[in-house]
Amino acid sequence: MLKSDLSVMDTVQEPETFDPVARQKTKHHQILSVQELNALNARSNWQGFLYLAGHLTIMGVSGYLWGTHLNRWEIGIPALVVYGFSFASMFAPMHECVHRTVFKNNRLNDLVGWFAGLLSFYNSTFYRRYHKWHHRYTRIPNKDPELTDLEPSNIWEYLLVMSGLLWWVDKLRGYFRMACGQFEGCPYVPEAAQKEVTRSIRLQLAVYGAGIAVSLFVGQPWFFLYWLLPLAVGQPFLRFILLAEHTGCTKDDNHLSNTRTTLTFWPIRFLMWNMPFHAEHHLYPSIPFHALPAAHQKLREHFTHVEPGYLKVNRQIIETFREHQST
Incomplete structure (x- = not known):
């Protein structure tokens, strides 16, 4: 099989197969040539370290400004927003490392992905299995695990999703359940991987527990001020972005219209590691994050949904609520 026919995520050795590119070829014409796809598929350690260093620098500088200006809200609040979003958007490098497209070395992808998940309250070991099914069954009812999340149908549900409250509840319930070895309702986690996922989640929860213990021991609210509060502030911004990826798109396996x-703006694209080019990513998951802008230039005319900004997308989502109420 040609290299271009493989998704990078297929390198994870598990019983199930995962080949969204091959499936795409059976549903739509092959848009990119083998040569074009091979060129775009090239992974770059330099790009991976550049984005990671930039992301951590933004986190460090904004965190410093937040911590040193707690009593000066005109500086502290904007710094908190940036700091919080830099934590929440660590979801993006975690997601890219799960695809193993950030670095050439898969162990490095797994290590960076785990720590990025730690910062953003995701677990990359679990998410790798969950996300495979999302790509395999994108927008297919009763198969895509993302469709179990609430897709708002009115303004109150929309605000609830935007608050991040449902996300927190889902994460806490799910992690504690899997930490106890319970995987009911998780068909995407094969039995052979369950112990690994359980160990990974237990380790992650232990790190959080250690952070809480240190804060209590020294009598300082460090865990709250420098992780929990910022992440809670950053989550609504991440929800605002992620809701746009598939909401209002077709519920079928057509990658040209279901994403x-x-x-x-460039700062958002940078902190989200080019995830806004999401239709390109779903059509060709093997393309690394740094090559998605180039892929967009080749593919944009083929997609049903290419929108100029998250404000417009979310406004359109809200407008559909009114349309449904009037019918």
Whole structure:
């Protein structure tokens, strides 16, 4: 099989197969040539370290400004927002490392992905299995695990999703359940991987427990001020972005219409590791994050949903509530 026919995520050795590119070829014409796809598929350690260093630098500087200006809200609050979003958007490098497209070395992808998940309250070991099914069954009812999340149908549900409250509850319930070895309702986690996922989640929860213990021991609210509060502040911004990826798109296996690309400002694209080019990513999951802008230039005319900004997408989502109420 040609290299271009393989998704990078297929390198994870598990019983089930995962080949979204091959499936795409059976549903739509092959848009990119083998040569074009091979060129775009090239992974780059330099790009991976550059983005990671930039992301951590933004986190460090904004965190310093937040911590040193707690009593000066005109500086502290903007710093907290940036700091919080830099934590929440650590979801993006975790996601890219799960695809193993950030670095050439898969162990390095797994290590960086785990720590990125630790910072953003995701577990990469679990998410790798969950996300495979999302790609395999994108927008297919009763198969895509993301469709179990609430897709808002009115303004109150929309605000609830935006608050991040449902996300926190789902994460806490799910992690504690899997830490106890319970995987009911998780068909995407094969039995052979369950012990690994349980160990990974237990370790992650232990790190959080250690952070809480240190804060209590020294009598300082460090865990709250420098992780929990910032992440809670950053989550609504991440929900605002992630809701745009598939909401309002077709519920079928057509990758040209079931996923949305959203054009946005460079700082957002940087902290989200080019995830706004989401239709390109779903059509060709093997393309690394740094090559998605180039892929967009080749593919944009083929997609149903390419929108100029997250404000417009979310406004359209809200407008559908009114349309449904009037019918």
